Amino acid sequence: MINLKTVRRGDRVAVWNAKGEVRFVDGPKRLLLFRERIESLRRYRAEPHQYLVVQFLDGRTEHVRGPAELWLSPVEHDSIAVQEAEAIDANQAVLVYQRQDDESVSRRVLYGPAQYMPESNEWLQRLDPLRRHNAEAHQYLVVRFLDGRTEHLRGPADIWFHPDEHESIAVEDATPVDAHQALVIYRREADEHISRRVLHGPAQYVPEANEWLHQFRWHGADPNDPKHKVPRALRFTKLRVIPDQMYFDVEDVRTADDALLVVQLMVFFELEDIEKMLDQTHDPIADFINALAADVIDFAASRSFEEFKEATNSLNEQNEYTNLVSRAERIGYRVNKVVYRGYVASSKLQSMHDDAIEKRTALKLEAETERQAQELADLKLEREAEREETRRGMQREQAEHEQRLLQVQHDGDSGRLDADQKQEIAHKREMQLADVEHLRGENEERLRFLREIQGLQVDLTRYLVAQYQHPDRLIRVDGTNGSQLHLHDN
Structure with missing residues (x-):
């Protein structure tokens, strides 16, 4: 059978004849096939970051590094794969x-x-x-x-x-060590000897392969009951070298009259010698607890309950804790202060004590209430007196103010009256001066006129008499021998 097939550019085919032989043809090409069949072949490409895994029919495997390309040959290859x-x-x-x-x-x-x-x-x-x-x-x-x-x-x-x-x-x-901390370091030497040293902060500790840190396991607060101390509750490697404190309740303290108490204390202490502490104790807190218990029990055993209550202030004095101070010095610590925080008695004794306290407190409250009432009454009276004094002072100031206002008003009225009188007097004086001037002018004019008339040989007497023919009054005086005459006209 005859067929025509076209192989395009970029393609490859395998041409099989009837005998099972094969030939490979690359396009572009036009094929005339007689009793033949073609098989399209696949091309595999590998980029620079890839490679080809070629499985041959004989079991061999080859890896071809990219960039590369390869046609799958049915007579040589079993498979070709592209791998990253x-x-x-x-x-x-x-x-x-x-x-x-x-x-x-x-x-x-x-x-x-x-x-x-x-x-x-x-x-x-x-x-x-x-x-x-x-x-x-x-x-x-x-x-x-x-x-x-x-x-x-x-x-x-x-x-x-x-x-x-x-x-x-x-x-x-690395283990950071603050300025108030220290590490205890152990080291295994070449001769299997173990040495110890103390590293004080501030520092960063990097251990050598033959070094390890001391693990401290001390008494600490019980997580279930913080008021009680239990062994090995505190686990740490950094030792604090600054003043510290702890709370502790000394239980089962019995007084001379068999009263059972729990004494509550607070201890302030400071580590002074680390080497002495390491050599003398494995748990300083346990030593403090035992010494405190011994001192408090000795203190209460020689006193009755009432005497104990009266002497509780002595528990704030350091000389009452001889066992604690001596033990602290022996293990490298110094006790700075012990503070008494109170006590707790048995339920029955505490109930009786609470009743007595309640009664005393009620009496004190009553006395305090009465005292405050008296003080309140005194305060009210004192405040009322102060208010009355203030009221009188205000009235006095008001009267003085009104008096000053009247005085100011009177002074103003007097001033205005004096000014008016002075102005009126001045005005009258000016009027009188004007009249005097006017009269002086008339007299001078008349005098000049009379002098002119006299210059004209006119008898002034007769002229004046003729001018006033009808006088208001006529006074005539006759006399002889040159008599003196005085006339007073009112």
Whole structure:
């Protein structure tokens, strides 16, 4: 049978004849087929970050690094696959295993940054990739080797995990030590001797591989009952070297008259000698508790309940705690002060004591209420007297103010009256002066006129008499011998 087939550009086909033989044809091409069939072939491409995994029919495998391309051949290849190259970051590393010709396996470490394209006889350890371990300035690396050694590398540092050498690598934080803290460090020397030293803060402690810290386990408050102290409740490595304090209740304290009490205390203390403390005790708090209990029991055993109540102020004095002070000095501590916080009696005794306290308190409250009532009455009377005095003072000030207003008004009226009188007098004086001036003018004019008339040889007497022919009064005086005459006209 004859067929025509077209192979396009960029394609490849396999042409099979009737005998099972094959030939490969690349396009573009026009094929005349006689008793033949064609099979389209697939082309595989690998980019620079890829590679081709070629499986041959004879069982071989080849890896072709990209960029590359390959046509699948049905007579040679079983399969072709495109795989991504393994990207390894700058802070990573991987183990590469390779099978040798003698069937042995070699191993190498490939550090990033890189792109890994394996050969056909290579593979990666993917389940446990290598890591770079970094330690900052406040950290350190704990490196455990396969031979049992351990090293501590102070940061800043970094190291790659190597499976041929390392068992594990861990990043640990350095131990910060404040200015008021200290660490007790033990060290195993080359001769197996154990040495001890004290590191005072401020510091950052990075231990060596043969060093470890002292673990303190002291009495502390019970989590279920904070009023009680239990062994090993406090666990720590940093020792405080500043003044400290603790609360403690001394239980089962019995007085001379068999009253059972619980005495509550507060102790202020300070660590002075760490070496002495380490050599003389393993739990200073337990020593304080025992010494306090002994001192308080001795104090109460020689006193009755009433005497105990009257002498409780003595429990604030340090000389009452001889056992505590001596024990503290022996273990390197100094007791600064002991404060008595009160006591708790048995329920029955406490009830009786509470009743007595209630009665005394009621009497005191009644007396205090009466005293306050009297003081209130005195205060009211005193305030009323003060208000009355203030009221009288205000009235007095008001009267004085009104008097001053009247005086000011009178002074104003007098001033205005004096001014009016002065103005009237001045006006009258001015009027009189004007009249005088006017009369003087008339007299001068008349005098001038009379002088002119006299100059004209006119008899002034007759002229004046003729001018006043009808006088209001006429006085005539006759006399002889030159008599003197005085006339008074009212």
